[in-house]
Amino acid sequence: MKNFVTYYPTENPHLLSSFIEAGFKTYLLSPKILSRLGESSFEEVLLACQDLRKRNQMIVIEFDAFVREGDWDVYLNLLDDLIQLLNKNKEEDLLTRDCFLRVHDLGVFSYLKGSKKGDLFKGIELVLDHGNHNSVGLGKYEELSPSKIVLSSQLSSHKLENVLSQIEVESEILLWGKILLFYTPRNLLSYQFQKKMDKTVEAKxxxxxHKGFLLRENENGTFMFYPKDLFLLPLLDQLSQMKENLSFRFDYRFLNFSEDDLRAAVSLFKEEETDDSFYKNEHSFGLFRANKTDVLFKKLKNKKTLRNQREDFVGEVIEAHQGKHLAIRLMNQSFTKKDQLLFISPQGKEVTINPRWIKKASLEEKEEAHTGDLVLIPFVKGMTVKSVIFKV
Amino acid sequence: MMSKTNIKKPELLAPAGDLERLKIAFLYGADAVYLGGQSYGLRSAAKNFTSFELEMGLLYAHERGKKVYVTINSFFHDEDFEHFDDYILFLHQIKVDAVIVSDLGVLVKIHEICPEMEIHLSTQASCLNHQSALFWKKMNVTRIVLGRELGLAEGLSIAEKSGVELEMFCHGSMCMAYSGHCTISNYTAGRDSNRGGCAHSCRFEYTLNDGQEEKKSFFMNSKDMLGAAYVEDFFKYGIASMKIEGRMKGPLYVASVTKAYRELIDEYAEKGEIKADFLEERIHLLTGFVHRDYFDGNLSQRAKSDSVYEKNSSSEQESNPVLGLVAEGNNENDKRFLLEVKGKFSVGDDIYLVNSKGRDISSSIEKIEDCYGNTIEITKPSTLVYISLSEKKTNLVMPLMVARRGAS
Known part of the structure; x- marks a missing residue:
């Protein structure tokens, strides 16, 4: 049985049955402010918790906003208020004992793991969805005993499989939903529209x-989403084989689905259902098939003149006085008139010469040039400023 | 270092995009520089340092009692750890004063390879509160570069509650997003913003549509931070290091910004106050190069609507273009100095040499010659020329001084 996670349908609680029927077991609740994109009042969270507990479903409350030092007490007091509300009927089992708390800020995570407040919850989950792409770091986070870690959508299948093989803690990835690109504490939309912005704005x-970026603003700041949905559902079988305790999140909140669309989307999680004709949004596999985002940038550099780690690197040409001299600033090595020097121009032309003479800029002759010196040597045809020099 | 007012001076930490700018930063008063090797940093487009240049930079710094911190602040994938041991051992061998990291995996690895290596936490890790600071302290971090979303008073609170040494930015460009939490470049430009490939998409113009209204705007383009007016607070709030952003910036920026903050720090340390006219002069210095409009960052209050720079950053013109860098200084016998030319100028033009202390040397140019004594009327970039100034008094012109156009 696959582990599906989604958001509790606060606005359409009657849809919960459809989710349960499709195999969803875990539901996220997003209280305002504590959850970075949260819209539910604490009372709505309470009702949802009671509903989910009654139906024997797993509950996860989001506290994934970042907390700046000046807001620490505000956020932690809000958490206290929520805990108090959820546990108001102390004769019964404490409701928080049936809830996991999902945290993003490392300070909040660390604080809750070491406090009685954290013990009130069934477990503390840790969001590591930006960066944290290596198994060394994830292994260290695992030692801090989160009940689950939420992994980055930037991990390609190969890398995901690799990190999953090296950690034991329960993990989760986004299977279907919008990719969050950007999170700032500044209220960028209300600055622009000169009014409180509580609706989605589209940016081109x-x-x-690129067009169709979705933007949201709330008390936590402004959020920007990638225009295309991440849609890994067709790869679910491949993903399921990676690890038994890997969960898959369906975040439908910003997919602009009608109730019927959502019902149809949920049914796609049933193995026998394959009709996705309702799904018109542009979608992609994101970086899942291949993440080569570190490759392109390297290509922008001129490899021919890229100073490298070669020990024989001497320096760069800073002046090419046609027919007379090349001025060189020595960054490494020293050389004499007898040494052979290899010049490589920015266009890739290579010439090897012995400098017949070495002079200071004042034209005083020198026997040897040392690191840090600025010297003139005879002009070398084809060599220009920014040509690099190596000692042969 | 303790000042006359008996308050510990914060360290002035400047960016060094290459060996030349490292020397410029020290010439103009930096206590320390931060720089990147040719791997593992977040500024792939900067020239950065080869191993040999790192070694040279360290020697140069330590001979002058200065410090060098090396950035390893990209977010690693598993394959990035290949040869990493060698790099860390090399950095240890050449005695770097600290490394700056963002990724817990990198931190763990460095501590494994070289437990004595001092580790600073990069602003990319978004450390925003005292509990986070305590967490990183447990992870062997000795200094934290706080997120630029925090103010100085928040820095004080974190320092007091965590006991960790703190570094805060005082000047320069700002990310609009929480640093390290923006992946626009990854998905739109195929470049990993957290591994050196940021395409600065936040500086682009966008058309916004809320369903009722459509407007074009540079809505994600942050103004630059100017913390000159808060130097006193850096002292009072016990911030150990004042950091200047800008490993991609040119020599004039490094020289001017380092000089301005050096003088502000020294003035406050010596006199216990910074008078308004003294501050104004330094702020004037900080407007002498290309920059976006300034705001206070979040240093004194949370950034508001006026923190957005609603103009095209790339259309800004240099107000005082750099004319060159002094390659060889003058002396009693030869009043000429050798300039590595970066911009066009001619005989009779005014030239300003950014002095490391006090007012800049300003004069008109009397004579320009090439190395063979031939007179040059108009210079060409990427040439070497000897300059004679028309001033009567001979000012000492030192290597690496930045020459610019513009007003004093």
């Missing part, structure tokens, strides 16, 4: 072909 780049 004027300097690149």
């Amino acid at each position: 780049s004027e300097e690149s072909p």
Whole structure:
């Protein structure tokens, strides 16, 4: 049985049965402010918890906002208020004991793991969805005993499989939903529209072909989502084989689904259902098939003149005086008139020469040039400023 | 270092995009620089340092009692750890004063390889509260570069509650997002913003549509931080290090910003106050190069609507273009100095040499010659020329001084 996670349908609680029927077992609740994108009042969270507990479903409350030092007491007091509300009927079992708390801020995580407040919850989950792409770091986080870690959507299948093989803690990835690109504490939309912005705004780049970015603003700041949905559902079988305790999150909140669409989307999680004709949004596998985002940038550099770790690197040409001299600043090595020097121009042309003479800029002759010196040597045809020099 | 007012001076930490700018930063008063090797940093487009240059930079710094911190602040994937041991051992061998990291995996590895290596936490890790600081302290971090979303008073609270040494930015460009939490470049430009490939998409113009209204705007483009007016608070709030952003910035920026903050720190340390006119002069210095409009960052209050720079950053023109860098200084016998030319100028033009202390040397240019004594009327970039100034008094012109156009 696959582990599906989704958001409790606060606005359409009657849909919960459809989710349960499709195999969803875990439901996220997003209280305002504590949850970075949360919209539920604490009372709504309470009702949802009671509903879910009655139906024997797993409950996860989000506290994934970042907490700045000046807001620490505000957020922690809000958490206290929520705990108090959830546990108000102390004769019964404490409701928080049936809830996991999902935390993003390391300070909040660390604090709750070491406090009685954290013990009130069934477990504390840790969101590691930006960065944290290596098994060394994830292994260290595992030692802090989170009940689950939420992994980054930037992990390609190969890398995901690799990190999963090296950690034991229960993990979760986004299977279907919007990819969050950007999170700032500044209220960028209300600055622009000169009013409180509680609805989604669409943005189109004027300097690149990208359009359809979704933007949201709330008390925690402004959030920007990638135009295409991440849609890994067709790869579910492959993903399920990676690890038994890997969960898959369906975050439908910003997919602009009608109730019927959502019902149809939920039914896709049943193995026998394959009709996705209702799903018109642009979607992709994100970086799952291949994440080569570190490759392109390297290509932008001129490899021919890229100073490298070679020990024989001497320096760079800073002036090419046609027919007379090349001025060189020595960054490494020293050389004499007898040494052979290899010049490589920015265009890739290579020439090897012995400098017949070495002079200071004042034209005083020198026998040897040392690191840090600025010297003139005879002009070398084809060599220009920024040519690099190596000692042969 | 203790000042006359008996308050510990914060360290002034400047960016060094290459060996030249490292020397410039020290010439203009930095106590320490931060820089990147040719791997593992977040500024892939900067020239960065080869191993040999790192070694040279360290020697140069330590001979002058200065410090060098090396950034290893990209977020690693497993394959990035290949040859990492060698790099860390090399950094240890050349005695770097600290490394700056963002990723817990990198931190753990460095501590395993070299337990005595001092580790600073990068602003990319978004340490925003005292509990987070305590967490990183347990992870062997000795200094934390706080997120730029925090103010100085919040820094004080974190320092007091965590006991960790803190570094805060005082000047420069700002990410709009929580640093390290923006992946626009990854998905739109195929470049990993957290491994050195940030495409600065937040500086782009966008059309926003809320369903009723459509407007074009540079809505994600943050103004630059100017913390000159808060130098006193850096002292009072016990912030150990004042950091200047800008490993991609040029020599004039490094020289001017380092000089301005050096003088502000020294003035406050010596006199216990910074008078308004003294501050104004330094702020004037900080407007002498290309920058976005300034705001206070979050240093004194949370960034508001006026923190957005609603203009195209790339259309800004340099107000005082750099004319060159002094390659060889002058002396009693030869009043000429050798300039590595970066911009066009001619005989009779005014030139300003950014002095490491006090007012800049300003004069008109009397004579320009090439190395063979031939007179040059108009210079060309990427050439070497000897400059004679028309001033009567001979000012000492030192290597690496930045020459610029513009007003004093």
